[in-house]
Amino acid sequence: MTKLSVDKALLNAKSYIRNGQIVEAQRLYLNILKVFPENKKAKQGLAKLTKNKLSSTTQDPPRETIEKLVSLYQRGQLETVVKTAQVIVKEYPNTFILWNILGASAAKIGNLDEAIKAFQKATVIKPDYHEGFYNMGNALKDQGKLERAIVSYSKAIACKPDYAEAFYNMGKAYADQDNFEKAIEAYQKTIELKPGYVAAYNNIGNLFQDLGRQQDAISSYERAIYIDPEHAKTYKNLANVMSEQGKVEEALSYYKKALEIEPNYAEVHRNISSLVKYEIGDTHMSLISDLLKSPSIKDFDRCHLNYAYAKMNEDIGNFDVAFEKYVAGGIIRQKLLGYDRKRDSQLFKAIERTAPKLMGFSLKANNVKQNITPIFILGMPRSGTTLVEQIISSHSKVKGAGELKILGNVGGLVGIGRKAATYESLLEVRKLYLSELEKISSGKQFVTDKMPQNFLYIGLIFNALPEARIIHVKRDPAATCWSNFKHYFSTEGLGYSYNIKDTVFYFKLYQNLMKFWQRQYGSKIYHLDYDKLTIKQELETKKLIEFLELGWENSCLSPQNNKRSVRTASQQQVRNKVYKGSSETWLKFEPFLNGVFEQL
Numbered sequence: 151m152t153k154l155s156v157d158k159a160l161l162n163a164k165s166y167i168r169n170g171q172i173v174e175a176q177r178l179y180l181n182i183l184k185v186f187p188e189n190k191k192a193k194q195g196l197a198k199l200t201k202n203k204l205s206s207t208t209q210d211p212p213r214e215t216i217e218k219l220v221s222l223y224q225r226g227q228l229e230t231v232v233k234t235a236q237v238i239v240k241e242y243p244n245t246f247i248l249w250n251i252l253g254a255s256a257a258k259i260g261n262l263d264e265a266i267k268a269f270q271k272a273t274v275i276k277p278d279y280h281e282g283f284y285n286m287g288n289a290l291k292d293q294g295k296l297e298r299a300i301v302s303y304s305k306a307i308a309c310k311p312d313y314a315e316a317f318y319n320m321g322k323a324y325a326d327q328d329n330f331e332k333a334i335e336a337y338q339k340t341i342e343l344k345p346g347y348v349a350a351y352n353n354i355g356n357l358f359q360d361l362g363r364q365q366d367a368i369s370s371y372e373r374a375i376y377i378d379p380e381h382a383k384t385y386k387n388l389a390n391v392m393s394e395q396g397k398v399e400e401a402l403s404y405y406k407k408a409l410e411i412e413p414n415y416a417e418v419h420r421n422i423s424s425l426v427k428y429e430i431g432d433t434h435m436s437l438i439s440d441l442l443k444s445p446s447i448k449d450f451d452r453c454h455l456n457y458a459y460a461k462m463n464e465d466i467g468n469f470d471v472a473f474e475k476y477v478a479g480g481i482i483r484q485k486l487l488g489y490d491r492k493r494d495s496q497l498f499k500a501i502e503r504t505a506p507k508l509m510g511f512s513l514k515a516n517n518v519k520q521n522i523t524p525i526f527i528l529g530m531p532r533s534g535t536t537l538v539e540q541i542i543s544s545h546s547k548v549k550g551a552g553e554l555k556i557l558g559n560v561g562g563l564v565g566i567g568r569k570a571a572t573y574e575s576l577l578e579v580r581k582l583y584l585s586e587l588e589k590i591s592s593g594k595q596f597v598t599d600k601m602p603q604n605f606l607y608i609g610l611i612f613n614a615l616p617e618a619r620i621i622h623v624k625r626d627p628a629a630t631c632w633s634n635f636k637h638y639f640s641t642e643g644l645g646y647s648y649n650i651k652d653t654v655f656y657f658k659l660y661q662n663l664m665k666f667w668q669r670q671y672g673s674k675i676y677h678l679d680y681d682k683l684t685i686k687q688e689l690e691t692k693k694l695i696e697f698l699e700l701g702w703e704n705s706c707l708s709p710q711n712n713k714r715s716v717r718t719a720s721q722q723q724v725r726n727k728v729y730k731g732s733s734e735t736w737l738k739f740e741p742f743l744n745g746v747f748e749q750l
Contacts, residue, residue: 156182156185156186156189156192159178159182160178160182160192160195161189162178162261163175163178163179163192163195164195166178170260173639174479175195175373176196176272177748179192179193179195179196180196183196183443183625185455186559187189188326198397200276200303200546204700208313210245210247211238211241211242211245211248212260215238215642216247216248216251217230219234219235219238219248219251222318223251223254223255225263228255228258229259230260231251231252231255232252232255232259232264233388235251235252235255235304238272241272244275245275245394246271246272246273246275246276246279246282246728247272249269249271249272249275249282250267250268250269250279250281250282251267251270251283252264252265253265253266253267253268253269253272253282253285253286254285256268257285257288257289257460257521258416262289262293265285265286265289266286266289266290266293267722268284269282269283269286269289270286271373273286273305278309279309279310280310280313280316280604281306282309283303283305283306283309283316284302284303284306284313284315284316284319286300286302287299287300287302287303287306287320287323288319288439289315289330290302291319291323291326293727296323296324296326296327296604299319299320299323300320300323300324303316303317303319303320303323304320308518311714312343313343314339314340314343314344314347315340316348317336317339317340317343317737318336318337318340318347318349318353319331319332319336320336321335321336321337321350321353321636322338324336325331325357327355328360328555328559329561330357330360333353334354334357334358337350337351337353337354337357338350338354340416341508341599346377346378347385347556348374348377348378348381349374350384351370351371351374351377351384352370352371352374352381352384352387353371354370355367355368355370355371355384355387355388359387359390359394359600361390361590362551362552362590364391364394364395367387367391371384371387371391371476372388375388377598380411381411382408382409382412382415382418383408384418385404385405385407385408385411386405386408386415386421386563387402387406388406389401389402389403389404389405389418389421390421392404392560393421393425397500398425401425402422402425402426404543405421405422406422407716411440412439414441414447414451416441416447416450416451416452416453416454416455417451417454417520418463419434419437419438419441419454419455419458420455420457420458420638422434422456422458423438423457423459423461424457424459424461426560427465428461428462428465428466429465429466430466432462434462435459435462435463435466436504438455438458438459442455442456442459442738443453447481447485449485449693450478450482450486452482452572453479453482453486453638454479456475456476456478456479456482457475457476457479459471459475460472460473460474460476460479460636461474463475464738469738469741469742470738472739473739475741476635476636477569477650479638479648480635480647480648480649480650481648483638483648483726484592484645484648484649484652486650487642487645487648488645489646489649489652490645491646491650491652491655494646494655494656495520495659496531497566497606498606498659498663499539500567500661501565501567501582501606501663502663502666503567504565504566504571504609505566505609505666505670506575507567507571507607508564508565508609508610508613508614509613509670510571510573511571511572511573511576511613512557512612512613512616513573513576513577513580513613513614513615513616514574514616515616515617518580518616518636520545520617521595522584522587522588522591522594522596522597522618523582523595523596523597523617523618524583524584524587524593524596524597524599524611524615524618524619525542525548525596525597525598525599525618525619525621525698526597526598526599526600526601526604526611526618526620526621527539527598527600527602527621527623528540528600528601528602528603528604528605528608528620528621528622529602529605529622529623529624529645530602530605530624530625530630530634530657530660531602531603531634531639531647532625532630532633532634532637533623533624533625533630534623534680534683535600535677536600536693537625537680537685537692537709538600538621538623538678538680539552539598539600540709540710540712541629541691541694541701541706541709542598542621542694542695542698542706543712544703544705544706544708544709544711544712545596545695545700545702545703545705545706546705547594547595547596547701548594548596548597548598548700549590549591549594549596549597549598549600550596550600550712551587551590551591551598551599551600551639552597552598553600553601553602554586554587554599554600554601556582556583556586556587556599557579557583557599557601557604557607557611558603558604558607559583560578560579560581560583561582561607561610561614562582562607562693564576564579564605564606564610564614565606565609565610576610576614579610579614581616582615583614583615584615587599596698596700605622605644605660605667606662606663606671608620608667608671608675609667612671612674619676619697619698620674620675620676621673621676621678621694621697622664622676622677622678623678624664624677624678624679624680624682624734624749625679625680625731626681627657627661627735627747627750628733628747628750629732629733629735630657631650631657631738631747631748631750632650632651632735632739634646634647634657635647635648635649635650635653638644649744651746652742654746654747654749654750655749658750678690678694678698680733681733683732684732687707688698688707689728691706691707
């Protein structure tokens, strides 16, 4: 061992100590002293370890100390546990269970950074500590660091191959990534290990819904109910499937079953309100009114109840109360989402800055393989995109795929400039998008993707998928903004919609971006006026089908007969014949809007 290697070993020993790897530090000091018995720094380092009782022989804290912390944790005194554990680990830094208690308590109070550091300490001290890796995965997932969370769950499973809970939470992390295949695989492994794991069956059902595999979803939900007939969430999800298929009575029966189990299930109350036309004196209204008076209702539930009560009052003509409750529900929802309109402004600016870079690496239609043609139906939410998809997917050559997150997931970073636009990156976006689209195409050449917010990625679409058709659906601005404001969206990406002024602000951002795209791509974008469509249905429908070069089929004039499942807020409206006048319903609320739409 040379002097240089000794110096390096001493530095490594200090690093090990900082990371809590006491055994490794002690080993290095002993190796140095074997060759250089009088090395002062090694002797001092080893003596310090021994003096502070930090060596591998360090005793754990007294049993009663651990038991006291666990008791405090179980009683919910988490702040006390964190403060106490932070002191104790200084004396006993090599006790993995202490670090785990500290991490679990910090995670519960939302201090995820400290929690993750504590779990890392625990797993360094005990590399086969499955619970530590599992807890770290949960904290990382809560932070949205899904890749790292999945790695932690994998390590937990490597330590404990029959760890059903780790497989289950790994499935949730994959689902959050929209990696449905991996998520289903993880949930199925959970069920193999624990055949009675109801939540896994329920979540598989949700994924099958997202994939359009309705019958598989129903089977999974039914299995969950067979195992646990009192699982209210599964009844709610089964009702959602029925609602999406237009089976209103069946949906209501399942929702009511969920309420028999959990009478205060706020989300179910809101879902029922969307299916029912209320009259004065309805007992459901009285029930919601009483629930809203309870001070113990949590914000998440109060938000659902406000939207339900607003809908009920709108039905019976109490527009002042309805408006008040739409506002109250929106305030809570926006707070829970942490919306900031500045982020939207920055996003739209980034998209316009990125557009010229995308054009510089544009793929050409005659140079790329084409087995399937996407039809993008986009625009503001609540502008009529669902009806347009019903019309187009009534054609025999078209598969209606609904609102797909695929483009944003595989190409969003390129589209907003956070990942470099290159020929290779556009080719990758194309490959990944079409690969996912083909899985749900049912063998059809044309597939609709009606995610409204794809208007953000028009530049990306034309440059990565040059064969794609784009239908931009526009509707009366005031009607669009009002409809956005009054609806509760299950997705978390529409934070602007819960405040009427923010909605108008966002609508103007959208208008300006569409003008930008129009200057770039002109007639390649087909602009369809929803209000004209409802007045001159046949004329506008034939023009649309002609643009798509599909060949005319009379079925496109009867979208109400299209039996495909619909998962948007318009799922009940599109079961009816195309009707006029929907863009005027906002006028009932005009007295309460203080002229907010005049700037439109």
